[in-house]
Amino acid sequence: MDVESQKNHLKAYGITYWTLNKELKVKWLLNYRGGSFLLPDTEDIQRECQIRGVSFEIISNAMAEVILEEISSPSKNMEAVVLEKAPKIAVYTPRGKLPWDDAVTMVLQYAEIPYETVYDEEVLNDNLLLYDWLHLHHEDFTGQYGKFYGAYRAASWYINEKKSAESLASKLGYNKVSQEKLSVALKIRDYVVGGGFMFAMCSATDSFDIALSAEGIDICEPMFDGDGSEAGYQNKIDYRKTFAFKDYTLERSPLIYEFSSIDMTRKRSVSRTTDYFSLMEFSAKWDPIPTMLCQNHTALVKGFMGQTTSFTRDEIKSNVLIMGETKFNGEAKYIHGIKGKGFFTFYGGHDPEDYQHRVGDAKTELDLHPTSPGYRLILNNVLFPAAKKKKQKT
Numbered sequence: 001m002d003v004e005s006q007k008n009h010l011k012a013y014g015i016t017y018w019t020l021n022k023e024l025k026v027k028w029l030l031n032y033r034g035g036s037f038l039l040p041d042t043e044d045i046q047r048e049c050q051i052r053g054v055s056f057e058i059i060s061n062a063m064a065e066v067i068l069e070e071i072s073s074p075s076k077n078m079e080a081v082v083l084e085k086a087p088k089i090a091v092y093t094p095r096g097k098l099p100w101d102d103a104v105t106m107v108l109q110y111a112e113i114p115y116e117t118v119y120d121e122e123v124l125n126d127n128l129l130l131y132d133w134l135h136l137h138h139e140d141f142t143g144q145y146g147k148f149y150g151a152y153r154a155a156s157w158y159i160n161e162k163k164s165a166e167s168l169a170s171k172l173g174y175n176k177v178s179q180e181k182l183s184v185a186l187k188i189r190d191y192v193v194g195g196g197f198m199f200a201m202c203s204a205t206d207s208f209d210i211a212l213s214a215e216g217i218d219i220c221e222p223m224f225d226g227d228g229s230e231a232g233y234q235n236k237i238d239y240r241k242t243f244a245f246k247d248y249t250l251e252r253s254p255l256i257y258e259f260s261s262i263d264m265t266r267k268r269s270v271s272r273t274t275d276y277f278s279l280m281e282f283s284a285k286w287d288p289i290p291t292m293l294c295q296n297h298t299a300l301v302k303g304f305m306g307q308t309t310s311f312t313r314d315e316i317k318s319n320v321l322i323m324g325e326t327k328f329n330g331e332a333k334y335i336h337g338i339k340g341k342g343f344f345t346f347y348g349g350h351d352p353e354d355y356q357h358r359v360g361d362a363k364t365e366l367d368l369h370p371t372s373p374g375y376r377l378i379l380n381n382v383l384f385p386a387a388k389k390k391k392q393k394t
Contacts, residue, residue: 001034003297008370011052012037013379014111019045020086020386028292028387030284031078032071035295035380038064038080052112053370079284081292087132087197087385089115092123092139092188092204094164101363102137103201103351107375110366113382120168123184128191132385136204138307138350141185141211142259143178144224146203146307150255153223176225178218185211192243193340199381202306205346206262209242210250221254243344244337248315257307264331264348265309272355275303277310277324277333292387293336293345293380294323301373303333306350306357311335324377334377345381352378 001009016026016037027038039045041058049056059067071078091105108115118127118134128134140146145162152158165177174180185208192198200208210219214237218230229252230236239246251258258266279299282290301324303310310331316322317337324334336345350357352374353364369375 001036001295001297003034003371005057006034006055006297006371008053008055009034009297009376010107010111010366010370010372010379012054013376013383014113015039015045015049015052015054016083016383017086017111017113017386018048020083026083026386027068028081028083028295028383029067029071029078030081030288030291030295031076032067034297038067074285077281077284079288079291081288082388083383083386084388085386087382088130089113089133089135089382090118090128090131091115091135091137092119093117093137094119101351101357103364103375104135104137104199104378106351106364106366107378108382111379113379120172120180120184123187124172126187128187128196129194131196133197133199133382134188134191136188136198136200136208138202139204139207140259141181141204141207142214143176143181143211143220144254144259145177147251147254147257147259149223150257176220178220178225182211182215186215189243189339192342192344195341197342197381197385198344199347199378200344201347201378202350203259203308205311205348206245206248206259206308209245209262210248210259212241212243213237213239214250215241219250221252223254242317243339244317244320244335244346245311245315246317248312259308262311262315263308264312264329265305265307267312268309268329268331270303270326270329275326275355276300277303277326279324279334280322288387289343289384290321290323290336292384293377294334295380296373296376297371298373301377302352302355304349304352304355304357304374306348308348310348311346343384347377 029036169177169180217233217236219233249261279294284291310333313330313332320337322332325332333348353369
């Protein structure tokens with residue numbers, strides 16, 4: 001999985017998932033040649049690699065032992081993690097076509113990793129218990145329809161989406177979309193606390209935490225829910241209820257395409273040509289989880305924007321791990337934390353290979369980006385639940 005030898009990093013994850021689905025175990029060699037995978041040598045796997053265009057090398061058992069011995073050396077920042085079982089994947093997405101694309105859905109399809117879709121009804125019926133991994137993308141859990149009101153309130157897709165959301169909320173027994181979305185957010189919270197793995201991108205990250213912190217408080221203006229917001233609601237926000245963020249200020253204006261001060265989009269000063277974020281280096285033997293999530297063939301990854309582009313570093317809780325950051329700008333791009341028995345990862349931005357994806361833009365063709373470092377971070381999270389759980393050393 002290094003930069004020189006692998007011609008399709010993304011489909012390599014699909015091969016690994018496919019192997020796990022055959023009830024074969026895989027070793028993920030953390031920090032060894034870009035986070036390579038050690039698979040059993042079978043004709044079926046070789047053939048599948050050839051069909052999918054994935055580069056591979058056949059090594060002897062003796063050579064495998066030499067590699068594993070090198071990795072186990074205390075002087076090497078490497079580790080071999082056993083992947084045991086293909087995780088069952090759910091993507092939280094509404095029915096029908098959206099005016100934007102979902103990077104995770106695209107990369108799962110490209111890597112040929114199977115997934116199922118769920119939405120509010122399934123979440124509220126506790127169907128998340130059937131899955132090991134849940135993805136949330138460009139979603140608004142606050143009931144403000146993505147804060148698209150200022151620019152798109154007259155657009156047919158916005159009007160239709162609002163009607164559809166109101167209809168679904170009513171069908172599920174709620175008076176307001178904000179109340180229904182809060183119930184969904186609470187179910188997702190319980191899923192993670194109970195041991196689930198949640199991966200969120202773009203506006204699903206901050207809107208999820210904001211919804212949790214505003215439980216029981218009306219923060220929506222009349223154009224969103226038919227009545228005014230609660231007086232002084234900022235002072236009633238409970239940051240103790242959030243997963244990742246603290247001390248943020250909500251954006252009151254319905255005309256501004258922003259939820260809160262968490263997002264760096266309007267505050268950052270970086271040009272497209274210099275927009276990169278650095279992946280942190282962790283101890284593979286002592287901190288295998290963040291090491292797994294940061295496996296890549298480069299430590300410097302191209303930045304990309306979204307409704308929530310990145311996170312204000314000062315508004316991230318101290319127990320949350322920053323795994324990717326732009327230091328000079330004071331922003332975090334890629335963060336991870338533990339909640340109860342489960343885990344969450346938040347990744348800022350919308351599409352790692354589309355710098356400023358706008359409504360109506362053409363979708364990204366991943367055939368043009370088979371070695372994308374930004375998309376590799378998503379797929380690290382997909383395989384993470386497959387890892388054999390070790391007792392924490394710290």
